[in-house]
Amino acid sequence: MPKETTPESGRIQARFAALREQGRAGLVTYMMAGDPDTAAAQAVLEGLPAAGADIIELGMPFSDPMADGPTIQAAAQRALKQGQTLKGTLAMLARFREKDADTPVVLMGYYNPIHSHGVEQFAADAAAAGADGAIIVDLPPEEAPELTGPFAAHGLHLIMLTAPTTDEKRLPAVLDHAGGFLYYVSITGITGTRSADETQVAEAVARLRAKTDLPIAVGFGIRTPDQAAAIARAADAAVVGSALVERIATGDDPLGFVAALAEGVRGARP
Amino acid sequence: MTKALNTYRAGADERGHFGIFGGRYVAETLMPLILEVERAYADAKADPAFQAELDGYLKHYVGRPSPLYFAQHMTEHLGGARIYFKREDLNHTGAHKVNSCMGQILLARRMGKTRIIAETGAGQHGVATATVCALFGLTCVIYMGQVDIERQAPNVFRMKLLGAEVKPVTSGSATLKDAMNDAMRDWVANVDDTYYLIGTVAGPHPYPSMVRDFQCVIGEETRAQILEQEGRLPDSLVACIGGGSNAMGLFHPFLDEPDVRIVGVEAAGDGVETGRHAASMTGGRPGVLHGNRMYLLQTDDGQVVEAHSISAGLDYPGVGPEHCWLKDTGRVEYVPITDAEAVEAFQTVTRLEGIIPALESAHAVAQAIKLAPTLPRDHVMVVNMSGRGDKDVATVAKALGSDVGEAL
Numbered sequence: 001m002p003k004e005t006t007p008e009s010g011r012i013q014a015r016f017a018a019l020r021e022q023g024r025a026g027l028v029t030y031m032m033a034g035d036p037d038t039a040a041a042q043a044v045l046e047g048l049p050a051a052g053a054d055i056i057e058l059g060m061p062f063s064d065p066m067a068d069g070p071t072i073q074a075a076a077q078r079a080l081k082q083g084q085t086l087k088g089t090l091a092m093l094a095r096f097r098e099k100d101a102d103t104p105v106v107l108m109g110y111y112n113p114i115h116s117h118g119v120e121q122f123a124a125d126a127a128a129a130g131a132d133g134a135i136i137v138d139l140p141p142e143e144a145p146e147l148t149g150p151f152a153a154h155g156l157h158l159i160m161l162t163a164p165t166t167d168e169k170r171l172p173a174v175l176d177h178a179g180g181f182l183y184y185v186s187i188t189g190i191t192g193t194r195s196a197d198e199t200q201v202a203e204a205v206a207r208l209r210a211k212t213d214l215p216i217a218v219g220f221g222i223r224t225p226d227q228a229a230a231i232a233r234a235a236d237a238a239v240v241g242s243a244l245v246e247r248i249a250t251g252d253d254p255l256g257f258v259a260a261l262a263e264g265v266r267g268a269r270p
Numbered sequence: 271m272t273k274a275l276n277t278y279r280a281g282a283d284e285r286g287h288f289g290i291f292g293g294r295y296v297a298e299t300l301m302p303l304i305l306e307v308e309r310a311y312a313d314a315k316a317d318p319a320f321q322a323e324l325d326g327y328l329k330h331y332v333g334r335p336s337p338l339y340f341a342q343h344m345t346e347h348l349g350g351a352r353i354y355f356k357r358e359d360l361n362h363t364g365a366h367k368v369n370s371c372m373g374q375i376l377l378a379r380r381m382g383k384t385r386i387i388a389e390t391g392a393g394q395h396g397v398a399t400a401t402v403c404a405l406f407g408l409t410c411v412i413y414m415g416q417v418d419i420e421r422q423a424p425n426v427f428r429m430k431l432l433g434a435e436v437k438p439v440t441s442g443s444a445t446l447k448d449a450m451n452d453a454m455r456d457w458v459a460n461v462d463d464t465y466y467l468i469g470t471v472a473g474p475h476p477y478p479s480m481v482r483d484f485q486c487v488i489g490e491e492t493r494a495q496i497l498e499q500e501g502r503l504p505d506s507l508v509a510c511i512g513g514g515s516n517a518m519g520l521f522h523p524f525l526d527e528p529d530v531r532i533v534g535v536e537a538a539g540d541g542v543e544t545g546r547h548a549a550s551m552t553g554g555r556p557g558v559l560h561g562n563r564m565y566l567l568q569t570d571d572g573q574v575v576e577a578h579s580i581s582a583g584l585d586y587p588g589v590g591p592e593h594c595w596l597k598d599t600g601r602v603e604y605v606p607i608t609d610a611e612a613v614e615a616f617q618t619v620t621r622l623e624g625i626i627p628a629l630e631s632a633h634a635v636a637q638a639i640k641l642a643p644t645l646p647r648d649h650v651m652v653v654n655m656s657g658r659g660d661k662d663v664a665t666v667a668k669a670l671g672s673d674v675g676e677a678l
C-alpha cells in the first residue's frame with residue numbers, strides 16, 4: 001500500500017510565487033530559538049514578518065555547531081544555557097503560528113538533536129508546530145535518505161545546501177533530495193566570517209538555475225542592506241544570519257535592522 | 271540465538287557504514303573533499319609503491335617493529351595470565367599515533383596538499399602530526415582545547431619546537447571534541463590546500479577505515495611476534511579506547527580468531543554512575559557527531575555532554591563507529607576503568623617494570639590487573655602499551671595530592 005502523504009502547507013511556494021509577481025527577491029532571516037531568552041526570542045520572531053522578513057529560518061541550538069562561526073556558536077550556547085530544548089523551539093513556532101499563518105518558517109540546525117528526538121517523531125512534531133521544512137547542516141545527500149520518507153509523509157521540505165565546492169557531478173544528487181528552495185552557501189567557510197564576491201555568486205546562481213526550477217536563496221557572509229541588495233539582484237532570496245544574531249545579542253534594534261535589510265532587498269531591482 | 275558472522279573484518283560498506291554506525295554527516299562544503307580523500311586513499315592502497323614507501327618510513331624513522339615485551343614482574347605479581355606489552359610507547363614520538371600520521375602524510379603529499387591541520391587531546395597526535403610535517407616541510411596547524419593545553423604543557427612546547435602553530439580552543443568544554451569542531455571549521459574555510467589529519471578511527475568515512483588500516487601494523491606485528499615467542503596466538507587482547515585507534519590497530523587482525531578474547535577499556539573518570547566519565551559505549555547511546563554515527567554521551571535532548579577523564583587522550587564523548595558495531599555484534603567486550611584505577615596501575619607498572627605508561631595506556635593496564643589474577647597461568651594476554659607517560663607525570667603528581675610526598 002502506498003504511503004499516505006500529508007499535503008504540504010505550500011507556504012514556501014506561495015511566498016516565492018508572490019515575490020515573483022512583485023518582481024523582487026525575498027529576505028530570509030535567521031535567528032536562534034531561545035536566544036537570549038525565550039520571551040525575547042519570541043518577541044523578535046513575532047516581529048520579523050512586519051519588519052520585512054519574507055521567510056524565517058529558526059535555529060535549533062546545538063552544543064557542537066561545526067559549520068558556524070563564533071557569533072552563532074555563542075548564540076547556541078546562550079540558548080542552551082537558559083534551557084532551550086527542541087520541544088521548546090517547536091513550542092515557540094506553534095505560538096508564532098497562532099498569529100501568522102502565511103510566513104514560511106524553516107527549522108535550521110544539526111542532525112543529532114533530531115536523531116535523538118527520533119526522525120519520525122521530529123517530522124510529525126515539526127509539521128504539527130507549523131514548520132515548512134528543515135535545513136540540516138550536517139546531512140549531505142549521501143545521508144539524506146534517512147529523512148526523506150518521514151519528511152514527505154508529513155509534508156515537510158528538506159532544504160538542501162549547495163556550496164562552491166559542489167561540482168557538476170554532485171549537483172544532481174543534491175537536487176534529488178531538495179525541496180522548497182535551494183540554499184547556496186556563497187563562501188567556503190563558516191557562518192559570520194568572510195563575505196561573498198557578488199560576481200561569483202551571480203555566476204553560481206546562473207549555473208544552478210540551469211539545473212533546477214527551485215528558487216535559489218543565497219546565504220553566509222551577507223551583513224549589510226547593500227550586500228543583501230547585491231545578492232537580491234542575482235538570487236531569489238538573500239539570507240542574513242550572523243549580523244542579525246549579533247543585533248539580537250546586543251539588543252541593538254534587531255527589527256529595525258531587518259527593516260533596513262528589507263528595504264535594501266526590495267529596492268534592489270529597478 | 272545470535273548467528274556468528276563469517277567475518278568481522280569486512281569493514282564498512284561503500285557508504286562508510288558499519289551496521290548503523292559510521293557514515294558521512296558533514297556539511298556539503300566538505301563532502302567533495304571527503305570524497306577526494308576517499309578516492310586518493312583507495313588509489314594509494316592499491317599502489318605497491320605507496321605501501322613500500324610507508325614501510326620504509328615506519329622501519330627507519332618510526333623504529334618499527336615495536337617490541338612485544340613479556341612483562342615478567344607484572345605476571346609474577348598478579349599470579350595469573352602471562353602478560354605481554356606491545357611497546358607502542360617506544361615508537362618515535364612516544365605513541366601509536368605516528369603510525370597513522372605517517373600513512374596520512376604520505377597520502378596528503380600524494381594529493382598535493384601543502385597545509386596540514388589536526389586536533390589533539392593528550393598532545394600525542396599533535397606531536398606526531400607536527401613531527402611528520404617537520405619531516406616533509408609542510409605547514410602544520412594543531413587545534414587543542416585550552417584545558418588540555420594546561421594539562422599537557424610539555425607536548426604543547428614540543429609541537430611548537432617542531433614548527434607547528436598550536437591554536438587554543440576555548441569553545442564548549444575546551445577539550446578534544448571542541449578541538450575537532452575547530453579543525454572542521456578550518457577545513458571548511460581552506461578547502462584547496464589543506465588536509466585534515468584525523469588522529470583516531472572516527473570522523474567521516476573514509477577516516478575510520480583508513481586510520482584503522484594504518485594502525486593494523488600493531489596487530490599484524492603482534493601476531494607474528496607472539497607466534498614466535500609463545501608458538502601460538504594470544505588468549506586475550508586488552509587496549510584502551512579514546513576514539514579507538516590503538517585498540518582497533520591491535521584488535522582488527524584478530525577479530526576472526528574466535529578463541530581470542532578481546533577487551534576494550536573505556537575511561538570511567540570518577541565512575542560511570544557519577545555521570546563524570548568518558549565511557550561512550552557503557553554510558554552513551556547512538557548519536558551523530560563529527561561526521562559519523564557512534565555511541566555518544568548526550569543529554570535527553572541530543573546535546574553532546576562533556577566527557578571527563580584524567581587522561582586527556584580518552585576525554586572524548588564519542589568512539590569510532592567500527593567499535594560501536596563490534597560492541598553491538600558482541601565480538602568485543604568494552605569495560606570501564608576509573609581515574610583512580612588508572613593512576614594506581616600507572617604506579618604499579620612503573621615500579622614493577624620500569625615502564626612509565628601514558629595515562630591512556632594505564633587504563634588498559636588497570637584492566638589487565640583486574641583480569642590476570644582470575645586467569646590460568648598458561649593464559650597469554652597482550653596489553654597495548656599505546657604510549658609513554660612522560661607527558662603525564664605532572665598530572666599524576668597532582669592526582670596523588672598529599673600522597674605525593676609519601677610516594678617519593
Ligand SMILES: Cc1ncc(COP(=O)(O)O)c(C=O)c1O
Pocket residue numbers: 365366391392393394395469470471510511512513514515516517582583584628630631656657658
Ligand atoms: C598514548 C595514547 N593512547 C591512547 C590514546 C587514545 O586514542 P585512541 O583510542 O585513538 O588510540 C591516545 C590519544 O591521545 C594516546 O595519546
